[in-house]
Amino acid sequence: MRMSKLLMPTLREVPAEAEIASHRLMLRAGLIRKLAAGVYSYLPLGLRTLRKVQDIIREEMDRAGAQELLMSALLPAEAYQASGRWEVFGQSMFRLKDRGERDFCLGPTHEELFTQCVIDNVKSYKEYPMTLYQIQTKYRDEARPRFGIIRSREFVMKDAYSFDLDEKGLDISYQKMYEAYNRIFKRLGLDFTVVDADSGAMGGSGSQEFMVKSPVGEDGIAYCEKCGYAANYEKCECIPTAVDAPEEEKEREKIHTPDAHTIDELVQSLGMKPENFAKTIIYRADDKYIAAMVRGDRDVNEVKLKNLIGCVDDLELAEPDAVREITNAKVGFAGPIGLGIPVYADKEVAMMKNFIIGANESDMHYKNVNIDRDFTPDVVADIRVVVTGDACPVCGEPIKSEQGIEVGHIFKLGTKYSDSLGLKYLDENGKQQTVIMGCYGIGVTRCVAAAIEQLHDDDGIIWPVSIAPYEVLVIPANYKNDEQVAAAEKLYQELKDRGIDALIDDRAERAGVKFKDADLIGIPVRLVVGKKCGEGIIEYKERSAKEAIETSIADAADKAEEFIKKNK
RNA sequence: CGGGAUGUGGCUCAGUUUGGUAGAGCACUACGUUCGGGACGUAGGGGCCGCAGGUUCAAAUCCUGUCAUCCCGACCA
Structure with a gap:
């Protein structure tokens, strides 16, 4: 294909609508x-x-x-x-x-x-x-x-x-x-x-x-x-880990926690760590309500929860009004004790000792809560989101x-x-x-x-040979130099004869413009016919390589073909 | 669907606060010079200022509505 005839509207400037590299480059490269x-x-x-x-x-x-x-x-x-x-x-x-x-x-x-x-x-x-x-x-x-x-x-x-x-x-x-x-x-x-x-x-x-x-x-x-x-x-899958050293079960206590309705606020006011809390989150699953419990420093994995309860359609956080009705308290004070809906607890919650939960009463929490003694979840399962550093479920190494x-x-x-x-x-x-x-x-x-997204640099796309729009780009550096143009045309024709998807930049543009466009559209091999054309030498450059190398015109097509075949 | 932002020539953007009849760079056309990493000069062409109402002697600019686009989140067989 001749570039002079190709609809290839490359853009020098980045369209404002594009945020990520692939989007920008697809627009810029036309x-x-x-x-x-x-x-x-x-x-x-x-x-x-x-x-x-x-x-x-x-x-x-x-x-x-x-x-x-x-x-x-x-x-x-x-x-x-x-x-x-x-x-x-x-x-x-x-x-x-x-x-x-x-x-x-x-x-x-x-x-x-x-x-x-x-x-x-x-x-x-x-x-x-x-x-x-x-x-x-x-x-x-x-x-x-x-x-x-x-x-x-x-x-x-x-x-x-x-x-x-x-x-x-x-x-x-x-x-x-x-x-x-x-x-x-x-x-x-x-x-x-x-x-x-x-x-x-x-x-x-x-x-x-x-x-x-x-x-x-x-x-x-x-x-x-x-x-x-x-x-x-x-x-x-999450492997549950215990945070506390084994200790005696202590007496359960109701504590006053005014306006502390998030884990952060509780941590502030009680001077405890997030992992000493178990949070109880009320969900609406299709048209019934359920509660999910995870440790204070964890997040509920809604996909796991959805699969676990067989919720077909919709799993969403319960509306604030529903939460107030179910817990008899302001939002943020839900707990499993005396809650009238099914409680799904994460495996880690089942391993906790003397922890803190909401009391289903505004501004109140329980501390020194222990599972089975103070409440029994309806289901204990893996319902949390994995975090970096968790043990690999297969071999136990930290997950990345x-x-x-x-x-x-x-x-x-x-x-x-x-x-x-x-x-x-x-x-x-x-x-x-x-x-x-x-x-x-x-x-x-x-x-x-x-x-x-994976294959680009600051100048443009770096196509793999297999999906590049064209495999080789021939550039006569000076379009007014008849010798260069003739040599480039001959090379282009030879590449085509060999069945290579070749493109020639036969536009009446300065060399700089052609190089910029070449980098932008990312054709894997670039052959520049330039000043040394008279000596039978041209420039061979792979888009992925930093430097160009000189080669004889006679060898150029072979070299290009070899690279294409090897990387196709 | 919630939150935020932006709509001015093909592209990037200024002008909006403080209303006075639209501008730059790139791109395009012509000529000349230049010619290996997005050249320069001169002369040109191109804009219902997203759209609709309103305020005003006068609206890109102020007000109301509406549409579109982008970003964060929710959603995603």
Whole structure:
């Protein structure tokens, strides 16, 4: 491609709307343009990269035995009504009506459609196992789109669904996808981690996320350097630790604690440490109320709590009025003694001695409280959020933490959709069985942003060869020098003849402008035909390298090709 | 959905406090000089000052409403 003909509107200045590196660079390098919040157009360079990502995904999915198909993005309401998700999705679904006032939506995800497709078209158990996938545009009306392409309202996703006759089959299908995903992200040049993830209230034994480590990531990763354990923060199991040296149980005492309704204020007024307190937090789970207890220095993990109580829909902090009614006190003085709702205590609370709790009476707390003697929780379980330094649940070493961008998720769905939609089969004994499903997603557009987030410097993008819009960029340094231009054109032609994605900067621009743009758009190899052209010498530079090296014109194409092949 | 901020030419922003009829840099067009890390000079083109009301002799500027965008949080199959 000739740059003089390429729609590549690079920006010298940073658009005010962009906060993070990938967003800034995608705008500056002319990859995308915004149409509305969370809605972007892909310009030629951006599209080429997006396509290359898709091609890699396609190759690896096909290699793993999955079949590609394509569902509509425009879907009738009925598709989601049987599974109940027409309601569940609520505001985050783009809804519309056709001219006959029938309800439609723009598909946010396609579990139901794939399940229905199999129901309609697969007639015999002999056709299983089967894995289907598509690369498709999804629509979600995010409450808050952000970070450019990382969290947008229209995005490209690869979603795959496996259909198996039994659990053992699902394990095999899942494993194949696990391996395919590892190959895909490696080929995309991403530095990623696989973490255990939450599988939601609907159960399911396996769920793993592929995370690209990045400070701008929206998910927390807890990991262990020693044994390699890694989990989503929400999922990470917590090993309870006792803080107090063993001591005698003391007499329980009611104490006056005026206006001390936070742990901080209690610590101030009583001169104790946060870990001497147990906080009791009132939640509304769907339409009933429950209490959760964790140590004063811990936080409740709402995902764990939600899974534990089997709360399907909504788990939220109780409204202040409800708290006052339940505890007979101002907000901030809740405690388990005499509380009329179920109490879920964290394992660590069960290990505490002589601790302090709210007394369900305004401005009053109890001290020297002991579990079982003074109250008995209905359930004791792991319901807290992991913190850095906690013991690794596998080997006990201190846990570390990092932020990550979720680029892939593989998940054993089980029979959620096959049950609700009726995907069954007759086995060889004529007995009716339910098909078992898995689902596997990759945020394709998000991968592009994640790659840039991880691979850039102050000057611009540093594309890995596999997804670079072009592989080699040829620059005649002085466009008025006929010798340089002719040599550059010849080199460009040779690269193209070798099947390399080559780009030539044939614009009537000064060298400085061309170099700046070259760095910004991040083409992996740059060949500059300049002053030493007459001696048969040009400059070879890899975008990731600091320095350029001189090479003969004769060798340049070989050198470039070798690098491309090696890193593709 | 709660909190905060911002809307002025394609981009970055000044002008708003103290109303007086719109400006800079970059980009664009033409010519000349320059020519290996975003050149310089001269001359140009381009703006319903987000939108709608209101106050006023006069509104980018003050008031009311509304829309949009960004940031923090909540939410996130």
